[in-house]
Amino acid sequence: MWWDIVKVLYIATRWPWPVEMGRQRMIVQTLEFAATLGEVHLLSFGDPPTKPAPDFISSSGMLEMSGLMGIAGSMLRRPLLPLQSHLFLNGPATAAVMEAAERIRPDVIVFDMARLSHLALAIHRHYPGIRLVLDMDDRLSKRYQRMLTNETAGDLGGTFEARLPGAIRFLVPRLKKLLLRVEKSLMDRSERRAADVFDAILMVSALEADEMRTDCPGRADVVAFPPLINELPVPQQDFSRxxxxxxxxxxxxxxxxxxxxxxxxxxxxxxxxxxxxxxxxxxxxxxxxxxxxxxxxxxxxxxxxxxxxxxxxxxxxxxxxxxxxxxxxxxxxxxxxxxxxxxxxxxxxxxxxxxxxxxxxxxxxxxxxxxxxxxxxxxxxxxxxxxxxxxxxxxxxxxxxxxxxxxxxxxxxxx
Known part of the structure; x- marks a missing residue:
């Protein structure tokens, strides 16, 4: 690929701009570093953006999230996928991803977190030569286990709760522990499969990257890709009074x-x-x-x-x-x-x-x-x-x- 322009397609679960939370920051970091290596394209689930993509993004588009009936149908057809994956598993979104892969012909496709692993499988079946990278962020199964251990833990819906269909939003807090146990188990299974589905997995923590290699052995290269520490000017500091x-x-x-x-x-x-x-x-x-x-x-x-x-x-x-x-x-x-x-x-x-x-x-x-x-x-x-x-x-x-x-x-x- 060195003699051609490397083309990278990133598929995000949320529009990255404006950056308001840590996960958006990490998506932007991956996109910015990818732009130093080649041509970057972006597809994102969610509502139309309030802030456009910066100039280093060659093209961008939005993907449709699943509605209540789509989620229910997907869960019946694929009961072993993590519950959150069904938010992104629908015909129009998959078709849009396949169309972008055909049009852009990327050398690398990056998927935002394990909840999008099902799209990687669809891509691999049609385009086995594309390198698949999972921008995993962290082990969600480990996060959910901590939430179960911590009795004061917060909502399973997290930052996605506002995007859930109303009926599901109603059920999440009422069935939190049950849903956490189920999702922890399903996500653990998904993470183990990811080690064989993807060519490489990016994780923000070197500690969790080591754990991933041990707990989920497979063909994927697990790479620690933590947040960049910029060398900003040291501010004037005075703690004396x-x-x-x-x-x-x-x-x-x-x-x-x-x-x-x-x-x-x-x-x-x-x-x-x-x-x-x-x-x-x-x-x-x-x-x-x-x-x-x-x-x-x-x-x-x-x-x-x-x-x-x-x-x-x-x-x-x-x-x-x-x-x-x-x-x-x-x-x-x-x-x-x-x-x-x-x-x-x-x-x-x-x-x-x-x-x-x-x-x-x-x-x-x-x-x-x-x-x-x-x-x-x-x-x-x-x-x-x-x-x-x-x-x-x-x-x-x-x-x-x-x-x-x-x-x-x-x-x-x-x-």
């Missing part, structure tokens, strides 16, 4: 909503136990807010047009994430801006960071409150924040820079 404990993320995503509630409870503890202190402090949350949510101590900033400005000065990222898998892009934002981080083992998972050296580790509400109180009360603790943040950023840049990620995508594409 004040500190802002900040959270960033879409509150409509269940793990973020849960983390915000935990943060607010910890903030109440901090407020009750601060006593006399010369250090000013506050708790803030940036990102898409959750409708009707009310917090006692966390100030909701909503969408911030300039994240660099929001994270400058005296910001400490607080991410008390208790569920989810893969790499958390809010931690990447902090590393890019050299902002100190307080998070859980789940929040730091897959980044190769060391507790105490690169971030402050907390296990829950009480731990978080104590960590914040220690920073507020101790000039020595505040004095070490910038050094800790710089060490974490330097660690991240060793494995998540442009050169390494471009090389990994080149390998996944078989170039």
């Amino acid at each position: 004040s500190v802002r404990f900040v959270f960033i993320g879409n509150a409509g995503y269940a793990p973020n909503a849960e983390a915000l509630e935990l943060l607010d409870r910890a903030a109440v503890q901090v407020s009750k136990n601060t006593g006399s202190s010369d250090t000013d402090y506050c708790f803030q949350a940036a990102g898409k807010p959750l409708a009707h949510a009310v917090y006692k101590k966390v100030e909701v900033a909503g969408f911030v047009p300039d994240l660099s400005a929001f994270l400058a000065g005296n910001a400490v990222l607080v991410a008390p994430i208790l569920q989810g898998t893969g790499i958390k892009t809010k931690i990447i934002d902090a590393l890019e801006h050299s902002v100190p981080v307080i998070t859980t083992p789940v929040g730091a998972e897959g980044l190769g960071l060391t507790e105490g050296e690169h971030f402050i580790c907390v296990l829950g509400e009480d731990d978080l409150a104590q960590a914040c109180l220690h920073i507020i009360r101790s000039p020595e603790a505040r004095g070490g924040l910038a050094r800790m943040a710089a060490a974490a950023r330097n660690k991240g840049l060793t494995s998540q820079n442009r050169t390494i990620l471009r090389d990994r995508l080149t390998f996944a594409f078989g170039l």
Whole structure:
């Protein structure tokens, strides 16, 4: 393929722009790196976009999601597919994908997450010479197991819930545990099959990539493709007299909503136990807010047009994430801006960071409150924040820079 222009077709489960959540960010990252290797085309499920594709996308189009009757029929015909796959399995969408493959004649087709594996099988039957890459993101079966373990876990529908037919939206919260158990089992089966269906699988976490190779052996090359850490200018930082404990993320995503509630409870503890202190402090949350949510101590900033400005000065990222898998892009934002981080083992998972050296580790509400109180009360603790943040950023840049990620995508594409 080196003597021709490499053509890449990406099939997404959501339109990537504007970027409002971590998964969109990772889709855009794959598209941008792919554009450095060849010609990129995009098909996306969902509603017509509010923001057009950028100039590096050669062509784009929308695919139809399944309605209630289509989902029911698909489930009857293919009962062993993950439940979420039926949202995307319908005749018009499959026909549109096949038409695009015939028209574009791509060398590589990238599929957004395991829920689209059924489309890869259809492509392979008609075009066995096309290289198939699964942009898997993370192990959904592992995520669902954590949701089952965590009794306060959020909605199974996740960010797709608003796109489900009304009757299904009604059932999801009422049958959550049953649906989670079923979907965990079906998704585990789908992930195992993917190892033999695809030529390569991209995963955001090196840890989960290793687990995938062990748990789901097959012909696919499993490649760690984590979020890029940009070398942004280090902001002016001063924690001597004040500190802002900040959270960033879409509150409509269940793990973020849960983390915000935990943060607010910890903030109440901090407020009750601060006593006399010369250090000013506050708790803030940036990102898409959750409708009707009310917090006692966390100030909701909503969408911030300039994240660099929001994270400058005296910001400490607080991410008390208790569920989810893969790499958390809010931690990447902090590393890019050299902002100190307080998070859980789940929040730091897959980044190769060391507790105490690169971030402050907390296990829950009480731990978080104590960590914040220690920073507020101790000039020595505040004095070490910038050094800790710089060490974490330097660690991240060793494995998540442009050169390494471009090389990994080149390998996944078989170039």
